[in-house]
Amino acid sequence: MIRKSTLDNGIRVVTEQVAGVHSATVGAWVETGSRHETPEQNGISHFVEHMLFKGTERRSAKDIAREIDSVGGVLNAFTGREFSCYYAKVLSPRLPLAIDLLADIALHSLFDLDELEKERKVILQEIYMVEDAPEDLVHDLFTQNFWPGHPLGRPILGSRESVGSLSRGDLVRFVEQRYRGGNILICAAGELEHERVLEQVGEFFAGLGGGVAPGLTQAPVCQRGVDIIEKDLEQVHLCLGSSALPQNHPDRFALHLLNNILGGSMSSRLFQSIREDLGLAYSTYSYLNCHSDTGSLVLYAGTSPEEARSVLHLMLKELRRLTTELVSEQELQATQEQLKGHLLLSLESTDNRMTRLARNELYLGKNPPLREVVQGFEKVTREDILRLGQSLFRDEQLHLQVVGKLPQADITPLDLTVG
Structure with missing residues (x-):
């Protein structure tokens, strides 16, 4: 209770x-x-x-x-x-x-x-x-x-x-x-x-005074672009990201499903295409970085300098698929079951339960019943995923961060195009 x-x-x-x-x-x-x-x-x-x-x-x-x-x-x-x-x-x-x-x-x-x-x-x-x-x-x-x-x-x-x-x-x-x-x-x-x-x-805590400290600044505006930090490394590290949703957005359940399909697990599209099918990276994934009024969805891969452009093209290809194709019913259902399973398993730990209480209170102002959260994942449709992908993955919202040493011919232009 x-x-x-x-x-x-x-x-x-x-x-x-x-x-x-x-x-x-x-x-x-x-x-x-x-x-x-x-x-x-x-x-x-x-x-x-x-x-x-x-x-x-x-x-x-x-x-x-x-x-x-x-x-x-x-x-x-x-x-x-x-x-x-x-x-x-x-x-x-x-x-x-x-x-x-x-x-x-x-x-x-x-x-x-x-x-x-x-x-x-x-x-x-x-x-x-x-x-x-x-x-x-x-x-x-x-x-x-x-x-x-x-x-x-x-x-x-x-x-x-x-x-x-x-x-x-x-x-x-x-x-x-x-x-x-x-x-x-x-x-x-x-x-x-x-x-x-x-x-x-x-x-x-009786000695703590009341009052509220100054609130948040206005939400940031994302910057499209390519930033390359040259370092003499064996690998090139790529982060490709786009705007996402704040923590309390009505589409947050669809966002978590989309991220998991894209790169949130070993069965995800990024992991399967970049690592399993082509062997271009050991580590590749995507994650959400969401706050009270904004967010980002970021794709990462570490690869050899010679393969960096190919990996970037594969990342963009997977984003493009999420803006043009419905995910399969099987893929959606498998991801729904995966996230529900993660949620339920996490509740076996009092650490995770405490954290869940806090994040819900801070971002939602309430703690919804577990069944309501499960239903939130179950109600997401293939069309919801497509609509969200089209909303988030737009050329003007893409940013690429590179750390490593690219071959000179690959430095420019690095084309960030989903459409």
Whole structure:
């Protein structure tokens, strides 16, 4: 059973009682991410995430690690473009400890200067690691150049320059501005009672002020084009993408089905045509990168420089098929069953249930019953997939990001044409 309450300081609390499990996962979701940063602040949300594990008024960094380890639990966090999440998974009787830990790091972190400088070095190493990993780098560069000049296009980690210039005062002020009751969602799933969770959140988060931080900027405009970053690599890494839909769009079920047909699994068209039929790539896939008011659908492949143009043509061919041909009834039904299966299997984990609660609340403002979600996939028709493909895969919305060294003859022109 899913229940929702709101505390006096604006914190929303959503829980799901799950029968037959011994664990509980609780997450504190803060509506702050790289989208909420100025160019000078880029990376500050992620920097704050790191610093919240470096000691509070009551606990040192070692104490935080020791307490969660002593009960066999997991404490972790991640930062996205529109939110940051701090979560803990424990045996159900230890849920009060997990909530206490999350509240302590969110409300009482010290931002010690020595720890801050050490963590700055860690984050810079993280940035260098991405720069040295072309398959990671190409996705960041695609987003930057697809949504140029917009906060959604900036890297979550920030840049060397922005991370290097952030001060303790910058981080403290950012937390004071963004970590407010109206911007925080607490979700918990597992063996629990809603009233007890509500009571514990109310107790441990009592010191958090209310209010809501400034909202989102306007949606970005995508940029058609080709961007090539030359690196002396064995492979060329390609990201070809187009605009997609926001998270709450009525056609979101059709979008997930279309993506899965295109490149979301080993039986997908991209994998079968590029890897299995022709052996042109080891890794090729597609994925969705959807937000509150926009999105992108991105195709990726890593291939040899000599085969890069052929792989690009195959990508465009698969996009073209989705704008001109109905998918077969068999392919649609198989994909519907696959996504329903993934959904149902994911619900065996309290981690995934907690995440599902949060994402539904943040993007839909509600948690639809599981049957409603299953029916959403079942109602999608072949015509819906075709209509969506024709809407999304238009020449003016295509962008290609390349990392690697192309043969000189292949650099221009790289023709991006679906129609």
